[in-house]
Amino acid sequence: MPEKIVRARxxxxxxxxxxxxxxxxxxxxxxxxxxxxEAAAARGTDAALRAECERMMANPDQVAHTMQVRREMDEARxxxxx
Known part of the structure; x- marks a missing residue:
């Protein structure tokens, strides 16, 4: 595999x-x-997490369920x- 030389200040x-x-x-x-x-992997993880959050927030049933779980956890703490 050819190597690429990168210079950086x-x-x-x-x-x-x-x-x-x-x-x-x-x-x-x-x-x-x-x-x-490692930086590329971290950005990929951030992007995947962001996409999952956006997907969940677009689902009103999921948002309601998450809020209910949060209320129950707040009461139990x-x-x-x-």
Whole structure:
């Protein structure tokens, strides 16, 4: 598989993050590749969760059921100590 070389100017936050990842034993290249894959996975998870919430909110029966469960849980919870 052909490799693609990417250049980036790191700001302070990125530089610190890279240093932290390298301290775990990764090379800089491994750290950057890992960070890119993890960031993409996190965004995919966020998008999937957002889509699921939008789907559920579009269903009035689901919203009513969720609100009923929330009311029941509120009633069942222990009082918060003062």
């Amino acid at each position: 790191l700001d302070d936050e990125s530089r610190l993050a890279l240093r932290m990842l390298v301290r775990t034993g990764m090379t800089e290249s491994e750290a950057v590749r890992t960070a890119l894959v 222990a009082p918060w100590p003062d």
